[in-house]
Amino acid sequence: MRGTTHARWAAGAVAVALVATGCAGNGADTAGGSGGAVLSSSWGDPQNPLEPANTNEVQGGKVLDMIFRGLKRYDPRSGRATDMLARSIDTDDSRTFTVRLKDGWTFSDGEEVTARSFVDAWNYGASLRNNQKNAYFFGYIEGYDKVHPASGAQSAGALSGLKVVDDRTFTVRLNQTFSGFPDTLGYPAFAPLPRTFFTDHAAWLRKPVGNGPYAVASYTRGSQMSLRKWDGYPGDDRARNDGVTLKVYTDSNTAYTDLMAGNLDLADDVPAAQLKNVRSDLGDRYINTPAGILQTLAFPYYDKAWNKPGAEKVRTGLSMAINRRQITGTIFRGTRTPATDWTSPVLGGDGGYRAGLCGRACDYDPAGARRLIEEGGGIPGGQVKITYNADTGSHKQWVDAVCNSINNALGDDGACVGNPVGTFADFRNRIGQHRMTGPFRAGWQMDYPLIQNFLQPLYYTGASSNDGRWSDDRFDRLVDRANSETDAGRAVAGFQKAEEVVRDSMAAIPLWYQNGNAGYSERLSDVALNPFSVPVYNEIRVG
Amino acid sequence: MGRYVLRRLLQMAPVFIGSTLLIFLMVNVMGDPVAGLCGERRCDPATAAQLEREFGLDRPVFPQQYLTYMGKVFTGDFGTAFNGQEVTELMGTAFPVTVRLTVVAVVLEIVIGITLGVVTGLGRGRPADTGVLLATLVVISVPTFVTGLLLQLLLGIEWQWTRPSVQDGTFGELIVPGLVLASVSLAYVTRLTRTSIAENKRSDYVRTAVAKGLPRHRVVTRHLLRNSLIPVLTFVGTDIGALMGGAIVTERIFNIHGVGYQLYQGILRQNTQTVVGFVTVLVLVFLAANLLVDLLYAVLDPRIRYA
Numbered sequence: 139m140r141g142t143t144h145a146r147w148a149a150g151a152v153a154v155a156l157v158a159t160g161c162a163g164n165g166a167d168t169a170g171g172s173g174g175a176v177l178s179s180s181w182g183d184p185q186n187p188l189e190p191a192n193t194n195e196v197q198g199g200k201v202l203d204m205i206f207r208g209l210k211r212y213d214p215r216s217g218r219a220t221d222m223l224a225r226s227i228d229t230d231d232s233r234t235f236t237v238r239l240k241d242g243w244t245f246s247d248g249e250e251v252t253a254r255s256f257v258d259a260w261n262y263g264a265s266l267r268n269n270q271k272n273a274y275f276f277g278y279i280e281g282y283d284k285v286h287p288a289s290g291a292q293s294a295g296a297l298s299g300l301k302v303v304d305d306r307t308f309t310v311r312l313n314q315t316f317s318g319f320p321d322t323l324g325y326p327a328f329a330p331l332p333r334t335f336f337t338d339h340a341a342w343l344r345k346p347v348g349n350g351p352y353a354v355a356s357y358t359r360g361s362q363m364s365l366r367k368w369d370g371y372p373g374d375d376r377a378r379n380d381g382v383t384l385k386v387y388t389d390s391n392t393a394y395t396d397l398m399a400g401n402l403d404l405a406d407d408v409p410a411a412q413l414k415n416v417r418s419d420l421g422d423r424y425i426n427t428p429a430g431i432l433q434t435l436a437f438p439y440y441d442k443a444w445n446k447p448g449a450e451k452v453r454t455g456l457s458m459a460i461n462r463r464q465i466t467g468t469i470f471r472g473t474r475t476p477a478t479d480w481t482s483p484v485l486g487g488d489g490g491y492r493a494g495l496c497g498r499a500c501d502y503d504p505a506g507a508r509r510l511i512e513e514g515g516g517i518p519g520g521q522v523k524i525t526y527n528a529d530t531g532s533h534k535q536w537v538d539a540v541c542n543s544i545n546n547a548l549g550d551d552g553a554c555v556g557n558p559v560g561t562f563a564d565f566r567n568r569i570g571q572h573r574m575t576g577p578f579r580a581g582w583q584m585d586y587p588l589i590q591n592f593l594q595p596l597y598y599t600g601a602s603s604n605d606g607r608w609s610d611d612r613f614d615r616l617v618d619r620a621n622s623e624t625d626a627g628r629a630v631a632g633f634q635k636a637e638e639v640v641r642d643s644m645a646a647i648p649l650w651y652q653n654g655n656a657g658y659s660e661r662l663s664d665v666a667l668n669p670f671s672v673p674v675y676n677e678i679r680v681g
Numbered sequence: 682m683g684r685y686v687l688r689r690l691l692q693m694a695p696v697f698i699g700s701t702l703l704i705f706l707m708v709n710v711m712g713d714p715v716a717g718l719c720g721e722r723r724c725d726p727a728t729a730a731q732l733e734r735e736f737g738l739d740r741p742v743f744p745q746q747y748l749t750y751m752g753k754v755f756t757g758d759f760g761t762a763f764n765g766q767e768v769t770e771l772m773g774t775a776f777p778v779t780v781r782l783t784v785v786a787v788v789l790e791i792v793i794g795i796t797l798g799v800v801t802g803l804g805r806g807r808p809a810d811t812g813v814l815l816a817t818l819v820v821i822s823v824p825t826f827v828t829g830l831l832l833q834l835l836l837g838i839e840w841q842w843t844r845p846s847v848q849d850g851t852f853g854e855l856i857v858p859g860l861v862l863a864s865v866s867l868a869y870v871t872r873l874t875r876t877s878i879a880e881n882k883r884s885d886y887v888r889t890a891v892a893k894g895l896p897r898h899r900v901v902t903r904h905l906l907r908n909s910l911i912p913v914l915t916f917v918g919t920d921i922g923a924l925m926g927g928a929i930v931t932e933r934i935f936n937i938h939g940v941g942y943q944l945y946q947g948i949l950r951q952n953t954q955t956v957v958g959f960v961t962v963l964v965l966v967f968l969a970a971n972l973l974v975d976l977l978y979a980v981l982d983p984r985i986r987y988a
Contacts, residue, residue, distance in 0.1 A: 185718075185950065187765035194720045266727055269735070271719050273728060288727055343765065359766055360774060361938055387846075388945075392936040395845045399838050529949055563717030563951040570716055570723055581721050595722070603722040 174380040175680035176366075177403040177662060179673065180393035181384035183360050188346050190329040191263030191270040200672050202326040204365055204382065205246075205348035207373060209237060209256070210324035214677070217430070217484050217587035217669040219321040222373065223251060223330070223349075225306075227320040232624050235319060239306045245332040246353040246368045253308040255330035261285070261296045262336070263327055272327040274602055275585070278319060280311045315622040317629045322586045351377045351676045361386055377676040378664070397657055403680075404665065406656040406673050410532055413471040420657045426473055429671035430482045430584035431652035432592065433474070435524065435540075436606045437645075438574040443518030451514030453644035454499045456522065456577075459507035459547035462500070465539045466650050473655055476500070477648035480637055481592040482584065484669035490589025490630040496641055496648060504547035511548070518576075521552055526579040527565035528558035533579055540649075569605045580605065580646065587669055589633040593617065597636075597645055606646070613639040686972070693968045697961075702747060704960045705953070709742045714951040718763060736760075736954070754961060760954035762947075768958040771943055776962070778850035779932075779939035783924045785852060785859030786866070791917060794867045798874020798913075799906065805879050813875075817868035829861040829934040846936035858935040862928055866920050870913055877909035884908075907981050914981065918974030922967030926960075 184198035190206060193199055209224035221227075225238040243251040262268055264276035266286045273286050280299030285292050299311040312319060322328070330349065335342045345354050351373065352365040366381040385402070387393040390409040396402040398419060408416055408424070416424045437453060439445045444453075462476035475483070479495035498506070511517060524541060526533040534556065541554035548554075557576070559565040568574060582603070584591050594617055595601050599609040613636050620632025640646070654671025663679045715729050715738065724732070733739045740746055753760065759768035801810040820828070836857060837845025847854045881887060882905065890904045929941035940959055947955030978985045 183764070183946065185764060194722075266731060269728055269731055271724065271728065274725050286725075286727060288725075289730075359764075360771065386938065388936045388938065388942045389933045392846050392934065395833060395838065396936075399841070399845045401844060401846065561711050561717070561949070561951055563714055564712035565717075566719075566723070567712040567716035570713075583721065602725065605723065 176381040176383060177379055177678060177680050178383045178385055178401075179404040179675070180387050180390070180396075180402060180406060181363070183386050186271060187343055189270065189335075189343070190259065190331065191268075191272045191275070191327045193326060194271050196670070196672060199326060199670065201346070201354075201363065201365075201384070202329065202348075203350075203668075203670075203672055204352040204675055205346060205350040205354060206326060206329040207243075207348075207350050208324055208326070208329045209239075210320065211375075212324045212587055212669065214666060214668040214674040216486060217489065218486075219324045219586070222324070224320075224323070227323070229320075229624075232315040232317040232319075232622060233312050235310045235312075236303075237308050237310065241306070242372050243349060244370070244372070245330075245347055245349045246370065247332060247334065247347050249332045249334075251330050251349055252305045253302045254305075255332065256328075257300045257302050257308055258336065259329065259331035260300060262331065264297055265295065266292045270327075275322070275325060275327040278312045278314065278316050280313045282313065317621060317623050317626065318588050318590050321588050322591075325586050351375060352382065355381070375676055379675075379678055379680045382675050394657070397659060400659065403659045403662055404656060404673060404678075405658075406654070406667070406671075408655045408657055410470075413473065416657060423660070423662075423665075424655070424657050425665065425667055426653050426655045427667050428475065428483045428651055428669075429654040429667065430484045430587060430669045431671070432477060432480065432482055432582050433649045433652060434477075434480075434580045434582070435577040435647040435649065436580040437577050437608070438572065439607045439609070440572045441518075441575060444576075446515075448514040449518070450643040451510045452517060453514075453647065455507045455510030455514060456517075456544060457496075457499050457644055457647040458501065458503045458510065459544040460540055460647070460649070461502040461543045461547075462650055463502065465536060465543065469535050469539055470650070473653045474650035475653065477650050480640055480646070480648055481589050482651055482669075484584075485587055485589055485592075488627075488630070489587060490592075490633055490637075492634060492637075495634070495637060499641065499644060500648060502543075502547075507544075507547045508549070517553060522554040523557040523576040524554065524578065525557040525559060525565070525568070525574060525576065527560070527562045529561050534558060537579065572607070574606075577647070578605075581652075583670070589630055589637075590617075590621070593633055593636055593640070594621075597640055608645045610639055610643065610645070682976075686976075689972050689975070693972075696968065697964055698751075700964045701751070701957065701961050702743075705747050705750065705957050706742065708948075708951065708953045708956050709746075711951055714738065714763075714953060717951055738953075750957065754958075759958035759961075762955045763950060763952050768954050771955060772958065772962065775938065775940045775943045775959070778937055779925055779928060779941065781850060781852060782855050782859055782862060782928060782931075782937060782939060783921060785855045786863035786924050787917060787921060789856075789860055790863040790867045790870050790920070794870030795874050795906075795910075795913065797871040799878055799901065801871070802875040802878025802909075803882070803901070805875075810875075813871060817871050820864050820868040825861060825865065826930050826934065828864055829858075829931055832857055832861055833934060848936075850937060850939070855937075858931050858937060861934075862924060862931045866916075866924070869916060873913050873916055874909065877912055878905060881905055881909050910981050911978060914974055914977060918970050918977075919967075921970040922963065925966055926963045 182197040185195050186192045188198055188201060190202055193202055207222050210219040211222040212219055223239055223243055225240045227235055227237050229235045260276055263270045264273055264282055264285050276282055279297050281297040284294035285297055301309045303309060332347055334347060345357055351368060351371045353368040355364040355366045357363045363384045367377040390407045393402060393405040394409055394412050397405045437444045466474040466476055478493050478500050481491050483491050485491040524537050526537050528534055537556040541556055544554040545551050595603045597604060597608055597613055598617055599614050616632060616636035620629045623629040623632055654667040656667055656673060658665045661680055664677050666674050668674050715724060715732050718724060737746055737749060762768055762771060797813050801813045804810055833845045836842045843857050887905055890900045925940060928939060929945050932939045932941040943955060944959050
């Protein structure tokens with residue numbers, strides 16, 4: 139009976155394994171059960187550790203927006219920067235700024251917010267050794283090249299341009315004139331940080347502490363975060379609900395299904411597949427409002443064929459061959475708006491948005507397109523290949539549609555083809571190594587609602603996101619001049635002049651402005667999205 | 682048997698090394714992971730260089746990166762994911778859920794599959810047999826995501842019998858996803874059992890058992906089924922690994938934060954540490970499940986011995 143005994147042993151092992159796995163896990167309870175006016179909202183796993191200067195995507199940004207308040211805050215409706223913690227930000231020369239703080243602000247753990255809370259946080263964010271992905275935000279501050287050199291080791295621990303004057307005052311000296319600088323300070327990267335962030339970093343990351351209307355009650359990474367209204371919040375934008383539970387969803391379709399089934403209160407990303415039902419499913423509980431996101435087609439100017447005289451006619455011709463209205467209507471079902479300039483409607487007229495700046499170059503005109511492309515010497519290589527990443531964002535659909543539109547306009551089935559790249563990382567990799575041979579997908583989500591942010595990082599010679607390496611002296615000079623203006627209105631007008639240069643040489647083809655969309659349950663009211671397409675959580679009412 | 686087990690364990694070593702190396706190379710061939718880390722904009726070169734140094738990406742993939750990685754794996758250090766979490770921590774949350782899902786799936790597969798197989802195998806050609814055969818054909822030919830979305834819609838929204846999404850991953854919540862995950866395998870188990878039973882029904886030992894006057898249920902369970910289960914068991918054994926690694930679709934549909942979801946995220950973000958770590962563990966599970974199946978043969982058929 140040797141066989142049987144051994145076999146029993148094996149069967150026993152299986153049984154033990156089953157029991158062990160059955161009991162394991164499930165220890166994590168449903169943290170913070172929903173009591174009172176707490177709403178649940180869909181969330182995605184943040185890509186980076188949740189630090190203000192290290193968060194560059196919407197999911198992490200959502201949390202920062204709830205638990206932090208900076209010197210300025212962008213009005214959820216107008217997008218205009220208004221003073222939050224700042225009592226005043228003064229300058230005589232657009233280069234040295236004196237920041238004075240309001241009294242009475244503390245972090246949710248009781249620590250006072252002082253000038254040092256800001257200066258230490260900014261020094262941390264800028265320092266190369268902390269690997270902060272938004273470090274370049276501090277690039278305008280004097281001494282940045284010492285704490286974050288382009289290559290080699292850093293030679294200073296702190297930005298020389300930052301000086302604490304007293305508990306409530308500090309000064310910032312920039313390495314160039316930049317009249318819009320105070321308006322950039324609403325970006326989360328400029329948030330103040332409490333001492334515990336520096337003294338016990340790991341614990342802070344497990345449960346971030348900030349100074350916003352909400353405080354983190356519990357955080358199970360990759361699964362959910364419970365935020366509760368902070369009763370001691372001194373600001374005037376106190377939470378109108380008792381808290382928000384952010385739940386990580388594997389897929390936006392599942393979040394939408396849960397919303398339908400009544401298990402979720404707010405889904406802030408309606409999946410493309412549901413857009414055709416969303417009106418009948420939700421009625422006016424569906425929001426579709428413009429966000430500060432512009433989609434464009436960028437060109438490789440390091441490639442001679444795209445940078446020779448006359449090529450701007452080809453680029454303009456291609457722009458005219460794209461039927462934006464039809465594509466946004468059929469493929470995106472109205473969640474995109476055909477672009478007519480290189481900024482975004484969320485800036486508003488005063489902020490620099492000018493509808494129709496693109497003019498006829500952005501209107502669908504097959505005959506004009508054919509004529510211009512011919513005058514410009516034809517498409518380089520006889521065929522346009524639009525490169526995009528195929529892993530996320532259903533880019534294939536619209537790239538195919540754009541190509542189809544171009545082919546129809548030019549009467550040539552082979553004039554344009556899509557060129558998919560497997561992963562986003564590989565796509566970025568090829569862009570970074572300047573291996574593009576034709577137009578490629580580009581998207582720009584604004585960091586702050588300033589016309590400067592839509593132009594300088596993208597088209598200034600050598601700028602951080604100038605992926606196509608476009609360069610134009612006239613544009614650079616106009617941007618420099620606009621930055622040195624002390625009057626906001628004149629600065630905006632200057633940037634619009636610079637934008638005209640972008641238009642005249644069609645540096646990038648503007649496609650459409652992207653909207654933010656969301657759906658919510660009958661329990662909620664006063665739901666709105668801010669210009670960054672993030673729900674304005676503190677204004678939502680429950681019940 | 683000790684020697685047999687030892688020999689099998691030794692055979693696993695090259696399989697383990699080969700498969701991890703392949704995955705390691707494949708993930709790294711896809712391009713520079715740091716390039717995708719900074720979102721739509723380019724990482725500034727200094728930060729990118731420092732991140733590469735920290736993750737060891739600046740050295741040649743083979744052999745340096747691979748050897749360092751494997752060296753660490755043997756001490757239980759699977760590295761850090763890009764979001765700053767230890768990969769072991771990710772595993773600690775993902776594997777229990779997926780194991781529970783797999784257990785549900787395998788139990789359903791065995792219980793329903795074998796029951797249906799026995800019923801149809803004993804009564805070949807009857808209406809029940811034809812009906813089940815037709816049903817299994819439908820299940821096999823319909824993709825999992827269709828079955829999943831359909832059940833989610835009907836049970837979760839239309840009839841409100843279950844929650845459409847999984848919250849904590851308890852056994853109760855995992856029954857519907859488990860059924861979806863098991864559906865195709867379940868159909869195969871049914872068909873395998875049916876054929877095997879139908880074949881053995883006419884064998885000598887069954888006839889002997891019947892002639893001895895044994896009650897019918899005893900003939901079926903002790904004599905007929907026991908011998909017919911060997912091919913089924915082989916299938917279920919290999920299926921355990923496949924179910925755990927292949928749950929990506931099911932996990933996404935039902936919002937299960939398990940292995941499939943973590944793998945999907947890891948691949949999307951090109952996170953070498955996560956992908957290689959999870960696949961390494963999956964390979965081990967696969968190998969262990971196969972070994973267990975081989976050892977279990979002896980339970981069913983005492984003639985099978987290991988030396």
